[in-house]
Amino acid sequence: PLNGGSTMEVETSPLAQVAAMGGLELVMPVAYAAGPCSDLLDSGRPVVNFDLTGVSVDLPTMTGSTYSAMTFSEQVPGPTLRVTQGDVVHMTLTIPGDEVTQHGNDMHASQMSSKPYMGAVNIGETGEYCFIAEVPGVFKYHCSGVNI
Numbered sequence: 001p002l003n004g005g006s007t008m009e010v011e012t013s014p015l016a017q018v019a020a021m022g023g024l025e026l027v028m029p030v031a032y033a034a035g036p037c038s039d040l041l042d043s044g045r046p047v048v049n050f051d052l053t054g055v056s057v058d059l060p061t062m063t064g065s066t067y068s069a070m071t072f073s074e075q076v077p078g079p080t081l082r083v084t085q086g087d088v089v090h091m092t093l094t095i096p097g098d099e100v101t102q103h104g105n106d107m108h109a110s111q112m113s114s115k116p117y118m119g120a121v122n123i124g125e126t127g128e129y130c131f132i133a134e135v136p137g138v139f140k141y142h143c144s145g146v147n148i
Helices: 014-020 037-041
Strands: 047-060 066-072 088-094 126-132
Touching: 037 088, 037 126
Parallel strands: 047 088
Antiparallel strands: 047 066, 088 126
16 A cells, blocks of 8 residues: 555566566576587686595594595685686596595586586596686585486
8 A cells, every 4th residue: 555545556477577677688608618628728718727636534523523524635615716707717626546436526607517527537537627717706616426
């Protein structure tokens, strides 16, 4: 109700509201290599190398016991990567030969899953993927699981 006691009808349908605004154009920038890293590494853009190692460590708990955790380069949280918009990010993940499990990496800034570009990295091997840092912001990265 308004001050004069009358009511105003409002269309509450989200689709109707979008249509009334002229519609939306959703654009997802191409933020990753559609092929091998060599395509981006040779593009002339600045390249930032982000080399991680998947390492299992025993972390202490507040009760004095420990638990086994897979870390990125033996750090919790993992190392911070800083890039400038437009840089090529060259991510590598190495799993040492004495590890007990595969590991992967997913960087939200890449706007993609690392699979099929990297996927799970086998024990004793190194995986890589590349993308262009198109979208500004702060993004997390984490284990991508085993071929998820």
